[in-house]
């Protein structure tokens with residue numbers, strides 16, 4: 001298996017999870033805007049953050065290009081794990097990567113930047129994930145990192 005971790009992260013939440021995945025896979029990691037040629041890799045772990053109910057735009061561009069590869073999808077989000085705002089976005093990621101073999105998925109909360117929290121709290125219409133966003137503070141935490149490492153071990 002030749003693996004690589006590709007991640008998208010604005011405020012480092014997803015990067016922290018990506019580092020744990022890369023450690024477990026014992027492989028390199030690259031930011032999504034500097035992927036280069038991935039033809040040689042048969043396994044790609046893709047980490048992304050959620051924006052407007054979907055994978056972030058850079059990851060949306062990447063996922064359709066992974067046809068024929070084994071793909072592990074992981075995400076961080078303000079939404080609570082296992083709720084529709086988180087699960088629907090992961091479903092969108094799977095759909096975008098439909099030419100690939102999805103080997104597993106993982107997601108955990110990721111602290112939402114204070115400025116973003118303030119901005120949204122002033123809006124009349126708040127997005128469905130916002131109710132859970134305060135609880136994402138401090139995530140990903142040690143338990144999230146342990147959980148993703150366990151998920152990768154199981155996958156291997």
Ligand SMILES: Cc1cc2nc3c(=O)[nH]c(=O)nc-3n(C[C@H](O)[C@H](O)[C@H](O)COP(=O)(O)O)c2cc1C
Nearest residue numbers: 009010011012013014049050052053077078079110
């Ligand atoms: C502009 C913006 C839009 C966001 N939209 C969503 C969303 O639709 N659903 C969600 O669960 N979290 C949303 N979030 C929260 C981020 O996905 C979350 O904080 C994530 O952990 C950030 O990851 P990063 O630190 O790797 O950039 C949004 C954050 C920002 C800044």
